[in-house]
Amino acid sequence: MRELRIHGRGGQGSVTAAELIAVAAFEGGVFSQAFPAFGVERRGAPVQAFVRFDDKTIRLRSQIYEPDYIIVQDSTLIKDVNVFLGVKKGGIVIVNTEKAPDYKVPEGVKLITIDATSIALKVIGLPITNTSLMGAFAAATGEIRFSALENALRHRFPKELAEKNIEAARQAFDAVKGAA
Template sequence: MRELRIHGRGGQGSVTAAELIAVAAFQGGVYAQAFPAFGVERRGAPVQAFVRFSNEKIRLRSQVYEPDYIIVQDSTLIADINVFAGMKAGGIAIINTEKAGKYSAPEGVSIITIDATKIALEEIGLPITNTALMGAFAAATGEIEFSALENALKERFEGKLATTNIKASQRAYEMIKGGSA
């Protein structure tokens, strides 16, 4: 089983990202589970969402404490929260930031930085970074195929909203695959 923990702020779409990544993984032929951690969250407050991937049925229902992957939607969280807590060696951390190379992760963890905010503003017109980061996740990890992610986005959104979110996701995917993030 592989596990993803998403760190974001209320209103950034962390829960939606977890759900759509799980849908794409399921469409790709693996079992997947997505769920949020809720407390007294409000817009702008730190939130977490989780995804599990497995070739077998998933019976575990706890939060993700030792992720293989993390996505950090807002890099300012790193100063307040240990987003790297429990990360497994060989893991991948995807951080939304325009400042590449600024972060240090635990030994054996790779950091990928991408300016998902810039992509979201240019493609969607809003600083909602979740779909761009989902594209980066697909490219960096191989856990989900881009075509499955695209289908999940089409199922969730309609019309122009679907088109712009797919463009943001595809642009991030291509940046990570091409190594120009």
């Protein structure tokens, strides 16, 4: 089983990202499970959402403490929340930031930074970073195919909005692939 933990702030679409990643993973033939960290929904408050991937039915219901993957939607969280807590050796951390990192991820963990906010502002016109980060996640981990992510986005959003989000996800996907 592989596990993903998403850190964000209320309103940034962390729960939606978890759901759509699970939907895309399921299309790719694995069992997946997505759930929120059941917080009190307040815009701006730190939130978490979780995804599990496995080749058999997932029974485990606890939150995720030792993730293989972490997505940080907002790098300002790093000083307030120990977002890297428990990440497995060999794991991958994806941080949305335009800056060079002034923090360290645990040893043996790969850090990928992506300026998802700029991509989102340019392509969608709003600082909604979750779809770009889904693209980055697809490129960095191979857990989901980009075509499955496209399908999940088309299924969730009205046509025009879906296409913009797919374009944002693609730019982030290409940026991460290009950097690799």
